[in-house]
Structures are given as structure tokens and as C-alpha cells.
Amino acid sequence: MAAYAALVSLMHIIDDLERHHSPPISLNKQQVQSLTENVMFLQEFLEAYISPVSDEADPLEMRIADAAYAAEDAIASHIVAKIQLSRSTEADISPVSDEADLEDPKTVSSNYDDDDDEEMNLFRDMQNVIQEMDQIKSLAMQRNTEKVVLHDTRRSFVSASSSTGKNSSGMVVWSEGVVNGILERLVSDQRERQVIPITGMGGIGKTTLAKTVYSKKIIEQRFDVCAWATISQQYNTREILCELVSQATKKTKEQLSEKSEDELELELYQHLIGRRFLIVMDDMWSIDAWDRIQRFFPENENCSRILVTTRLSHLSSQLNNNYSLQMEFLDEVRSWELFSKIVFGVGSCPHELEKIGKKIVENCRGLPLSIVVVAGILRNREHTLGVWESIRKNLASEVNLDNDKHCLKLLKMSYNHLPVYLKPCFLYIGLFEEDYSVRVSTLVKLWVSEGFLKPMNDKSLEIIAIEFLKDLIDRNLILVGEVGSTGNIKFVKIHDLLRDLCLNQSKKDGFYHVIGQSSPQGMSSQRRVVIPMNMPKKKVLDDLQSMPCARSIISEYVNVPRIKNSGLLRTLHAYNKFLYLEDESLIKSLASQYVNLRHLAVELGSMSSVFTSFTRFWNLHILIVSCWKEFTAPAEIWRMPQLRHIEMINGSFYLPKPSSDDVVVMENLLVLEGIANFKCSEEVVKRIPNIKKLCIYYLRRGGIEQDDYYCLKNIKRLCKLESLHVACWGDFAPYALTFPQSLKKLTLQMNRGFEWEKILEKIGALPFLEKFKLYMGCFGTGKWEMVEGQFPSLKYLELQWCPSLEHWTAESNSIFPRLEKLYLLEMEELKEIPTQIGDIPTLQKIWMFYCGESAVMCAKEIVEEQVELQGEDFPFHVRVWLRRKNEAVQSLASPNFEVICNSSN
CATH class of the missing domain: 1.20.120 (Four Helix Bundle (Hemerythrin (Met), subunit A))
Incomplete structure (x- = not known):
């Protein structure tokens, strides 16, 4: 590999x-x-x-x-x-x-x-x-x-639909008695606060069972507050508190980022007191973690519950002397049922494979994770007796191993059966922290920069990476963590046991080294270095100095230390927080010595020293920099065709005008984010023909009177652009802005004087637009009158901070034919929303944050009409957040109309 x-x-x-x-x-x-x-x-x-x-x-x-x-x-x-x-x-x-x-x-x-x-x-x-x-x-x-492996490895890299993997990972494999037993404990009339432990070995389905009962409608109706936190071996109390407070209060984590641990403790306690709550503490490893956190859960004497999953049986008895659910292995019937559904979906197993299939399932010994993974292998292999017999023989040799060791050996089969091109991609996910949600965009950039992806069929490396990721998901080796508003996968996770497999295999192969762990290959030959959080500084410095072959540093460490042979380093990246370069001499040496970098993600106090020698990054692909100061890139940036992704965070970053003497076309550049006063001249359009994502903002400066100064009419000529974000501060009103037909995502943030009526017709005509966010600006007439045929592909619509919009109407019943999610934020003057929205067959939810009472009443009418037509079990749901108590609105609450008040006043 x-x-x-x-x-x-x-x-x-x-x-x-x-x-x-x-x-x-x-x-x-x-x-x-x-x-x-x-x-x-x-x-x-x-x-x-x-x-x-x-x-x-x-x-x-x-x-x-x-x-x-x-x-x-x-x-x-x-x-x-x-x-x-x-x-x-x-x-x-x-x-x-x-x-x-x-x-x-x-x-x-x-x-x-x-x-x-x-x-x-x-x-x-x-x-x-x-x-x-x-x-x-x-x-x-x-x-x-x-x-030599007998199967054909030259198959198409295009992955099968990931829907099968999704279904298999969420499949209920327990008897109704197991699920109902937990539900009865959760909704019983016993008033004192109860802890309900679920115990069992890794991979037996504790978390999946907890998720199954947690998602039941009766739970949502029974409890005032529901929240879920994953604990893990190396738990962080503040992160757990932040997660619980965020879910309990519906505040974003960004809103809580400045609060101390003590403040979070107090906020959680105050929010839970007097309310009936259900808290899930997933994957708990020690009683210390429980002792540290449980005091924030008040004893309300109102039937509140805490559900805990743990691998440790002795811990469950400390949590509850009277009751715990010990997860058992699946019996023969349920094991075969789970296996068959994953391999064949709605079909049935061919008669000639049933006998050997049941032997394979028998060797999985009733462990759900083992069954799921082995079934995932077979689903992607030929359904022939020879192939299945080969799998059976390998499984049989592992039967006598015990518990987790057996499972790890069994899971390694899934790794051994991966095509060789997927193995490095899979193992790479193991370098992220346990229970960490990995952002897909970050993972893709790292795979590309590390050079794992082999070009094929004129596809971009980023597209190949997404196909590989979906293939791993379909094989049940990676879990979908979060799906975006238009259905794209935003975050992925990996099961603890599979992460252990990644770490063990990477250690054996010398694929990457995690500082603080032993290495059979020795330190001097390590190519990739992972620096975990909370690692002592001396240990980091000592280990890095003994690794002259290090070519990649992936870190959560606060400061970037010097390393030997820095000129050979290719990847410098922090995956949770930016690495900070505080040593000025180190900043200067970044560009002058680290000349072979492909991937650079850092936080800097200044970019001037780096840009002095910027072109010496001869092969830089990814540049992600957080810098609070204003700076302008050197003109040489237009002569770096290897750049694929430029992203500037915080400060003001200006691109210079490209020289007409240069003929370099930046064909690889796909992402350009965080650019101030971007001038889309004809020269620029020619230089970035394949750009897919553009995020720009405008700071109005004196002396510029016309919006065509920035050549915004040329943006429509970026014919491969899929995502556009434009923010305007000051009095600049970019009415000349045009849009390419290829656009799928659009975010516009305008000043208070910008009149949306002058531009919405152009936006509504975009044939492939799936996501539209409209921030601020104004409606000169106070109305938005929709007409038939607009927004044919829109799935997600968000309106925020637009106080001038009072009336939102539609002249036709055919509006937003594919809309799934509608978000209205701070729309306090909005008096009505189109009633036709309730007739959209794809609509899943309307979320309203701090909107006017009249608009909320319209949403309630839409819900009532749909309940009357379809019954309460239809999927459409409205959720309303109130800034302060409003008895009239709160009295409207129903199963399909949720009202949340964030204030006790």
C-alpha cells in the first residue's frame, strides 16, 4: 500500500x-x-x-x-x-x-x-x-x-450508489423486545433521574441501538431537551459541554466559542433545571468522565433520563446497580437477515450460495460490525461460489481469536480486499483524532496534495477523490457524518475499531507515524508525521529532530517547530486549528527554505515575508492562510499554474492585475476564496477558465463610482463556476453582476441599500441553482412576487436580515418545484409567506429564527392544511425559534410544528 x-x-x-x-x-x-x-x-x-x-x-x-x-x-x-x-x-x-x-x-x-x-x-x-x-x-x-489476486482490479473507479451502505449502517438488527425494553425504561413514570447503561464489545451495535431509540417519535414528544455527546477515551470536558449546550439551547458552537468551561457548566445546568431531559453519553471509558460531567445534570424529579454506552461492564454497574443492557451477539436468524439485506438488498440469496453464505455468517460469530463489513466485501465482489469460498477459508482461520482481537483481524480482511488504489486513502483517515468528524473538503485536498490519486479519464483529481470516498462509504469502512443542504457529504467518520486497524496497519507499513507511539520502522525513516493535540512540546521537538525524512506534518499542535531538511517537506497542515508561525525568522524561512511544499495551511501574523519569495514554492497546490492584516499578493502568483486552491481567511487579500505579457493559464485552479475587490477583467477570465468556487467581497473605496469597474459582467463567462459567494460592504451596489448557467450554489450578502428586485429575475432563471442564500439588502417595494418557472432546481433557500421584505407572494401554484429546506432568519417584518410552499412535494422543513408573528402564523396554517390532507405522519416539519416568550405562538406547538424559546423572560 x-x-x-x-x-x-x-x-x-x-x-x-x-x-x-x-x-x-x-x-x-x-x-x-x-x-x-x-x-x-x-x-x-x-x-x-x-x-x-x-x-x-x-x-x-x-x-x-x-x-x-x-x-x-x-x-x-x-x-x-x-x-x-x-x-x-x-x-x-x-x-x-x-x-x-x-x-x-x-x-x-x-x-x-x-x-x-x-x-x-x-x-x-x-x-x-x-x-x-x-x-x-x-x-x-x-x-x-x-x-496474484484473481479479481480484476482495473474496474471502473466510479463507485456504486452509496445508498446501500447507508441502509446497511442504519439497519435495525435487534428484536423488537430489545428496542422496546430500552424505550420502556426511557419513558417510564419513575420520577427520579435514571442512568441507563448499554454495554458490550466494540462493534456490537451499542451506538446504533442508542441512535435507534433516540430518533423515535415518542422520545421527541416525551422530553423537553434531547442532546447527544460522544465521550471517548481521551475526552475533553469543555468540548463535551459545548456540544451539549449547543444541542440543548440550539446555539451554534461559534456563539459558545468564547465562553469558559465554568460558564458552559452553568449554562447547561440552568437550561436543564426544571426541564425533562434525555442526555446520551456515547462511548464512555471511565468513571472519572462520568464523575466530571454528571453533576451538570440536575435531579429534577420529572422522569429525566441519561443513556450511556460503554464497552466496560464494570462501569455499567457503577452507573446503575439495578439495571443495564448487556448487548448480546446476534443469533443465526438475525445474522443471516442482516447479511442478506446488505449483500442483496431487496433481493434474495441465490440458492447455490446460501450454504456457503451461512458458513461465512457463522464465522462472524454474531458481531454486527463484522457481518456488515464482510457483507460489504461480498457485495462488491462477484457472486460466484469460488469467490465466496475464498472468503470463507480466510474467515475460518480467525474463528478462534477472542473478541476485539478477533474483530480487528476480521476487519483487516476488509482492508486486504480493498483495491490497492483505495488503501492509502482509507489508512489516511486513521490519522485524525478518535471520534473526529473529518471535513470532506479537507480530506480531498490532503489526498490530492499527498499524491495518492492516479489521474484517469480526464477527470480532475478532486472528482476522483470524491468517487474514492463514496466507494469506501459503500464498503461500510467510512461512515457518513453529516450531509449538506443539497445532499452532498460534508463530514465523514470512522468506527473506533476501523481506526485502530488504520493505525496498526500504518505502523506496520511505516505509512505514517503518530508522535507518542512506538514505531517498528524506527523514527529516522518516517515520511508522514501526525502530532496529536495536547502533546508535550519537548516530545514534539525531540521526535521531529530525529525524523530527517519527514515529508508531511499533520498537526493540531499550536506552533510549527523547525524540522530538519525543511526543503523536502511537502505538506504542512492543521486539521482542526491553524498552525501558527510566531517566530519571524521561521516565517521568513517558510518560503525561502520550504520550497517543495504542495500543501500549506497556516496562520501568520504577516504575509509580507512569505510573499517576498513566494514563487520559490514551485509546486504549491494548496494555499490556505489565516492572516488578520491587509496584504496584496505578488504579481508572480499569476505565473503559478500548479495552484489548485487559494483560500484566505480573516484579513484583506488583494490579487494584483495580471500582466498582459504573461500567457500562463491557471488551468488547475478550482477554488479562489477570500479575495477582496476582485476585478474580473477579461485577462483574469482567461487565466482561470476552470474555476469552480469563487468567494469574493468588496470594500467600497473612494473614487469608484460605477459597479462595472470590477467587470462583474464577466463572471458569467466563468462557464465552469458552480459556487459563488459575493459580499459587499459600504455603499457599493453590484447590479452589473451576472451569473454563469453552470451555477449550483449562490450566496449574496449586500448592503442595506441594494434592491433585490433588480437582480432576482436573473437568479431565478439559473437552471441548475440548488442552493441560494440572500443576506440583508432591501426590497424597494416591500414585496417579493414570485412567478411560475423561477428557481427550477432550487433545493435550499435562506433569507436573512432583510427587514424591508413584508409581503412574499406567488402568482402561481408552481413555485420552487424541488425545494426541500427553507430557512428564514431575523425576518421580523415579514407578514406572509406563499401558502403554495406547502404544496411542494419535496419540502421537508421550514426553520424560522426570530421572525414576525404574522409569518409564523402563515407557517402554522401551511402545516395544518398539510396535516388535514396527509395526516400527522407526513415528513414536513416546521421549527420556530423565539427570542422571548410568546404564549400565543407557543400555544400553537404540535408534533409537526415545534416552538423553541431561547429566553426565560
Whole structure:
């Protein structure tokens, strides 16, 4: 797996050098041909290779990986040397240099001599790698064909629908008695607060059972407050409190970010006191965690309940001496039922496979997670007797192992059966913290930057990454954590046992090293380094200094420490908080020394030092920077065609005007976020033809009288643009703004004087628009009159802070034909909403935050009409948030019309 990832990454570097308009070095063409042939052969070999080694690293794979790493290091090292030589030449020509402390300037003539030496050294180093790969190739060709996987690995990478995986992960596999038993405990009339523990081994379904009962309608009707928190082994009290307070009070975590732990404790206690609550504490590992948190749950004597899931039986007895539910393994009938539904869906098992299928299920020993994963393997394999017999034989060898050890061994089968191109992507998810929700966009950027993804069929690497992710979800190896408003997957998670598998396999292969853990490969050879949160500073510094081969740093650590061979680093990223560079000399060295970076995500006090040498990031793909100061990018940014994603957070970031002399087209640039006063001139349009996401804002400055100064009419020429966010501050009113037909997501935040009537017709005509957010601005007439045919594809509509809108009407019954979610925020003057909205067949919910009473009454009428037509079980739901108590509105509450008051006043 590490070998395959290294080969794909090496090919990316070769391609980058070959296609770059000004590569730092040039490779010998004959060497490139030989190296490419060897890499392609070894890739194909690994795609069909079955390792004879199970419990340790495969020597052949390690040798392949080492050869690929050697080639990468040789190329990267010579790039560093070449750039340093060019700096020396510059220093000799101009004696003033902000990098003078990094090296001693040489004479111009000696620089030329050194340049020739570098060319010779590069040729020699690459020749050594080619000779090593030739030997590996000969060895691979001698391998017995019995060690080749029999299935076809060259299948299409396009994943099957993930709906099957979704259904299988949420499938109820217990008897009605188990579910009803928990429900009876939760809704019983016993007034004192009760703790109800659910215990059992990992993977047996404790969390899924808790989610099943938690989502029941009777729970929603029974309890005033419901909240869920995951505890885990390394729990963080403040994060748990923040999660509970957020769910209980409906406040966002951003609203709670500034509150201390004591303030959160008090707010949670005050919100729960007097209310009947249900709190779920998922995955608890110690009584200490319970003792630390349980005091915030008041004893209201009103039938409040706390549901706890834990793997530890002794912990359940400490929580409740009288009752706990010990999860049992599934019996034969239910095991087969679960297996069959995952593999065949609504169909049935072919008669010729039923006997061997039941043997496979028997070897899973009733563990739901094992059944789900093994069934996921078989669902994606040929339904033939030979394939199933192969699976059965491998399972049988693991039958005598116990509990978690057995499960881990069993789950490893799912890893072994992954196509080789998916293995590095799957293992990479294990480097995130336990129970962490991984943002899909972040994961995709890292996969791309790490070089895991092999180009194919003219698809962008980002599209390939999403297909791979869906494939892993469909195999039940990754869980969907959160789905966005238009159905896209926003966050994913991984089960604890599967994460353990990732960590164990990565440790064995030397794929990545987590600081604080042991490594059988030793420290000096580690390529990827994970720095967990709360790791002591000395430990981080000591370990990094002993890892000269580190090429990626993934961290939650507060400050970025110096590392050896910084010029060879390719990924510098923090996945929860930005890494902060506080040392000015380190900031200066970032661009002058870290020249091989592909991925940079940091927080800086200033960008000036970095931009001084910005173009030395010769192969930078991802640039994500948080900086509170105002700065302008150097003009050279338009000569960096390898850039794929530019995102600026906080401060003001300005793009300079591209020079008409340059002809570089930034074909790879897909995302451009956080740019101030973006001028979409014809030159800019030509430079970014494939842009998909654009987030810009305008700060009105004196002397600019017409909105076409920013050439906003040209935005419609960005014909691949899918997501556009425009924010205008000051008195700037961009009526010249146009939109490409390709647009799917649109967010517009305008000043109070901007009249929406002048632009809404253009927006409503967009054929593929699925998500529209309208912030502030005004309606000059106080009305929004909708006409038939507008917004044909819209699924999500949000209106916020637009006090001038009083009447929202429709002249036709056919409006928003595909609308699913409507959010109205701070619309206090709104008196009516179109009654036709209730007739939209796809509508799922209307959420109203602090809106006028008249509009709320309209929503209630829509609900009543639909209840009368369809009954109370139809899926449409309205939720209303009140800033203060309103008895008239609160009295309207019903199962389909929820009213939440965030104030006791």
C-alpha cells in the first residue's frame, strides 16, 4: 500500500516537472522514459499482487517504496540545491538579501560550476534509482502467479450508489423486545433521574441501538431537551459541554466559542433545571468522565433520563446497580437477515450460495460490525461460489481469536480486499483524532496534495477523490457524518475499531507515524508525521529532530517547530486549528527554505515575508492562510499554474492585475476564496477558465463610482463556476453582476441599500441553482412576487436580515418545484409567506429564527392544511425559534410544528 502510494506520488512529481512552464530542474529524457516504464510496471504489479506476509511489512513492497522515496528525495534535494544556487547568484548581483543568513554567497563563476555539478549529481542519483528499480522489476517478474489476486482490479473507479451502505449502517438488527425494553425504561413514570447503561464489545451495535431509540417519535414528544455527546477515551470536558449546550439551547458552537468551561457548566445546568431531559453519553471509558460531567445534570424529579454506552461492564454497574443492557451477539436468524439485506438488498440469496453464505455468517460469530463489513466485501465482489469460498477459508482461520482481537483481524480482511488504489486513502483517515468528524473538503485536498490519486479519464483529481470516498462509504469502512443542504457529504467518520486497524496497519507499513507511539520502522525513516493535540512540546521537538525524512506534518499542535531538511517537506497542515508561525525568522524561512511544499495551511501574523519569495514554492497546490492584516499578493502568483486552491481567511487579500505579457493559464485552479475587490477583467477570465468556487467581497473605496469597474459582467463567462459567494460592504451596489448557467450554489450578502428586485429575475432563471442564500439588502417595494418557472432546481433557500421584505407572494401554484429546506432568519417584518410552499412535494422543513408573528402564523396554517390532507405522519416539519416568550405562538406547538424559546423572560 505505501509502495503503491509512493509510486503514484513519484509519477505526479515527474509529470509536474515535465509540464511546468519553468521547472527548477530538468530530468534527462532517457532517464524519464526508463523511470516511467519501471514505475508503470510496478504499479500494475502491485494492483494484482497478493502479499504472502500478513503480520509484518512485506519486504518486496518496502523495497519498492524505498526506491520510489529515493527518487522523490533525489529530485526534491536537487530542486532545493538549484534554488539555493539561484539565490546565491542573486545575492552576488545584489549584495542586499533577506536570506543572506541562510548561506554564504559565492561568485558567479563558481555558481555556474556548482550548477554543472548539480546536473551531474542529479543524473547519477537518478541512474542509481533506475538500476534499483530494474532489479526490483526482475524480482517481481519472477514472483509465482499464485500470489496474484484473481479479481480484476482495473474496474471502473466510479463507485456504486452509496445508498446501500447507508441502509446497511442504519439497519435495525435487534428484536423488537430489545428496542422496546430500552424505550420502556426511557419513558417510564419513575420520577427520579435514571442512568441507563448499554454495554458490550466494540462493534456490537451499542451506538446504533442508542441512535435507534433516540430518533423515535415518542422520545421527541416525551422530553423537553434531547442532546447527544460522544465521550471517548481521551475526552475533553469543555468540548463535551459545548456540544451539549449547543444541542440543548440550539446555539451554534461559534456563539459558545468564547465562553469558559465554568460558564458552559452553568449554562447547561440552568437550561436543564426544571426541564425533562434525555442526555446520551456515547462511548464512555471511565468513571472519572462520568464523575466530571454528571453533576451538570440536575435531579429534577420529572422522569429525566441519561443513556450511556460503554464497552466496560464494570462501569455499567457503577452507573446503575439495578439495571443495564448487556448487548448480546446476534443469533443465526438475525445474522443471516442482516447479511442478506446488505449483500442483496431487496433481493434474495441465490440458492447455490446460501450454504456457503451461512458458513461465512457463522464465522462472524454474531458481531454486527463484522457481518456488515464482510457483507460489504461480498457485495462488491462477484457472486460466484469460488469467490465466496475464498472468503470463507480466510474467515475460518480467525474463528478462534477472542473478541476485539478477533474483530480487528476480521476487519483487516476488509482492508486486504480493498483495491490497492483505495488503501492509502482509507489508512489516511486513521490519522485524525478518535471520534473526529473529518471535513470532506479537507480530506480531498490532503489526498490530492499527498499524491495518492492516479489521474484517469480526464477527470480532475478532486472528482476522483470524491468517487474514492463514496466507494469506501459503500464498503461500510467510512461512515457518513453529516450531509449538506443539497445532499452532498460534508463530514465523514470512522468506527473506533476501523481506526485502530488504520493505525496498526500504518505502523506496520511505516505509512505514517503518530508522535507518542512506538514505531517498528524506527523514527529516522518516517515520511508522514501526525502530532496529536495536547502533546508535550519537548516530545514534539525531540521526535521531529530525529525524523530527517519527514515529508508531511499533520498537526493540531499550536506552533510549527523547525524540522530538519525543511526543503523536502511537502505538506504542512492543521486539521482542526491553524498552525501558527510566531517566530519571524521561521516565517521568513517558510518560503525561502520550504520550497517543495504542495500543501500549506497556516496562520501568520504577516504575509509580507512569505510573499517576498513566494514563487520559490514551485509546486504549491494548496494555499490556505489565516492572516488578520491587509496584504496584496505578488504579481508572480499569476505565473503559478500548479495552484489548485487559494483560500484566505480573516484579513484583506488583494490579487494584483495580471500582466498582459504573461500567457500562463491557471488551468488547475478550482477554488479562489477570500479575495477582496476582485476585478474580473477579461485577462483574469482567461487565466482561470476552470474555476469552480469563487468567494469574493468588496470594500467600497473612494473614487469608484460605477459597479462595472470590477467587470462583474464577466463572471458569467466563468462557464465552469458552480459556487459563488459575493459580499459587499459600504455603499457599493453590484447590479452589473451576472451569473454563469453552470451555477449550483449562490450566496449574496449586500448592503442595506441594494434592491433585490433588480437582480432576482436573473437568479431565478439559473437552471441548475440548488442552493441560494440572500443576506440583508432591501426590497424597494416591500414585496417579493414570485412567478411560475423561477428557481427550477432550487433545493435550499435562506433569507436573512432583510427587514424591508413584508409581503412574499406567488402568482402561481408552481413555485420552487424541488425545494426541500427553507430557512428564514431575523425576518421580523415579514407578514406572509406563499401558502403554495406547502404544496411542494419535496419540502421537508421550514426553520424560522426570530421572525414576525404574522409569518409564523402563515407557517402554522401551511402545516395544518398539510396535516388535514396527509395526516400527522407526513415528513414536513416546521421549527420556530423565539427570542422571548410568546404564549400565543407557543400555544400553537404540535408534533409537526415545534416552538423553541431561547429566553426565560
